Amino acid sequence: MARVNDVAVPENLADLVIHMAGVEVRRADTKLLADLDWAVELDERWVVLGPNGAGKTTLLKLAAAEMHPTTGAVHVLGERLGRVDVFDLRTRIGFTSAAVNGRVPADEKVRDVVVSAGYAVLGRWREDYDELDTERADELLAALGIAHLGDRSYGTLSEGERKRTLIARSLMTDPELLLLDEPAAGLDLGGREDLVARLSELALDPDAPAMTLVTHHVEEIPPGFTHALVLSEGRVVAAGLMDDVLTSENLSTAFGQDLVLQRSGDRYFAHRR
Helix, strand or coil, rough: CCEEEEEEECHHHHHHHEEEEEEEEEECCCEEEEEEEEEEEEECCEEEEECCCCCHHHHHHCCCCCCCCCCCEEEEECCEEECCHHHHCCCEEEECCHHHHHHCCCEEHHHHHHHHHCCCCCCCCCCCCHHHHHHHHHHHHCCCCCCCCCCCEEHCCCCHHHHHHHHHHHHHHCEEEEEEECCCCCCCCCHHHHHHHHHHHHHCCCCCCEEEEEECCCHHHHCCCCCEEEECCCCCEEEEEEHHHHCHHHHHHHHHCCCEEEEECCCCEEEEE
């Protein structure tokens, strides 16, 4: 493994969609992430788990090229943050979060929310889109079960419909990396189960991009996800294959309680002992 500015850089960097080495993120005297190493390969689907304040969203913002580490090295799609035009890099990444949701104009048509991802804007103005763009947007809306909402205003949608609209938007540019920050947050049971099923279909598609999904709840992990990263207080508790990492012991350590993890088929459930 080579070293650049005393940071380890793997020789197979071209095979990794995300590589973080010795990463720390500080805000004033607070460490949001510390001593973090993490790598994601092309065909992997990762779940990032941990309690509030564990550093999950900070981690995803690094992977989305939305922020830089205080120390350490972050490579995304083979490019090192700090040495690449992040605006160009972000066009290769699909990213959806509560922050994106809050920036969508309420009167924007659902179809336009999706199609405008091609110009990396929120709120269609004078951009030109051709018929192929519109057809792709409609195909993505259909794949997520909301084709009938294309002409509706975003502000009239339910929380679940908004989540699916933003996932469709994140796929519009055919990204090489898909990042989902708590996509099931705020959904009722039916909405959550519908979204989990659709994300499972996406995860099991061999042509889908590498994926990372952040959640607080093991019940929200879609079948088809292969790896897990468990965080607590900005540090890695465990990382690797799902079956190795997702254990009662690791969850108890991360959440600071005696938790029991159970599995039913391809789904997980947890409760306090």
